[in-house]
Amino acid sequence: MPTNAEAAETFRAIADLLDVLGERFKPEAYRRAARSIDTLTEDLAAVAARNELRSIPGVGDAIEAKLREFLATGRIDYLERLRREVPPGVAEILHLPGLGPKTARRFWTDLGVEGPAELRAALDAGRLDGQKGFGPKKIAQIRAALDAAAGGPPSARLPIEEAYPIAHRIVRALREGAGADRVEIAGSFRRGRETVGDLDVLVASRDPERAFDVFSTLPDIREVRLRGGTKETAILARGLQVDLRVVDPSSFGAALQYFTGSKEHNVIVRTRARDAGLRVNEYGVFRGETRIAGATEEEVYAALGLAWIPPELREGRGEVDAATAGPLPALVTADDLRGDLHVHLEAAADAAAVERLLEEARRRGLAYLGLVAEGVTAPDGRSASPNRRWRRRCGPRRPASGSSASPRSTRPGRLRVR
């Protein structure tokens, strides 16, 4: 049975090919469906079994049928047909940063370029020189993008827990060095997604240049990809992209709303606003030329007749409708945690370390803690009882409950559980 991720990937492939064929709106429709599948919290097969695929935002008749075909056969005939129409390398060109559907299509149809290797050959032969829209800088950009792509695939999405320390280093540097009123991580990180494709950092400041200077000289910046008056994009040494946006403090709420997304959420919010005769952008909510909100997220949503929406819900899955009816449900927070059953003791941990852990747990309002001590079994398996080993290692404090698992020397692969 194909996974949700494979289904989403397949729809993105369809979107790419439709894009280079010059279709309008359809590629976005397929991408929207793909992102919607990304945010699903159960298997597509389960949704299909309940006959509820159509309830997924962005899934209509045509995409539902393709989803069913994919779940049943692992392939989509429509995609196979598109693949026969478009050489595979053309989609690779589309994926080069800075190049898009218009350019990939033009290379393919005008120059007969069907992949990265042919594109490089065309560049070397000077076949792009004099082409309308291709000056020396653009040509250099394309060459650099080809070189980067030859060095390996673009870096994958990062689990959010791996993004945390990186994000906090950047935030600290900007808070300390950039004279910023506020610094927040927005984007998928703030929405609490399991993985992030990049880091989106928002700064409130009247001095963007100072923030950009601090940011550009962070130790692990590999490359600054673009820099203007309000935003900068850089790539970190490990390949992670960081987008920095700087706005005036009076726009901070609107900018945080914009930069937190998701894109689907933003489009729904902005469409509603437009229907109500308003305009929403990253600077505020406007009636005509008059700004009626902007400093805080609460006032931005309130100006649109909406309750504030927790970032974790901003995926375009009905939360905006729910926010018209009144406040949204309070989400579970770290304060709601009653205990932690997965705490590993470090190898050197002793009784004092256990006491420190308990103290920290109490400080966090936890009622219980599950501790795991590894590697405390004597190799012959005939050591003292688990209770005795626990006391030797962790001191006199008695666990409320406990168990021990050790390899059985006489029956390889089996555990002795006490």
Next chain:
DNA sequence: GCCGTTTTCGGCCCGACTGTTTTCAGTCG
């Protein structure tokens, strides 16, 4: 291709940056 407290047809968010352009197209967030 999707969708509907204006619509079942006709729209589909809004703005920044770059390179190339003399007013804008393409790409991206």
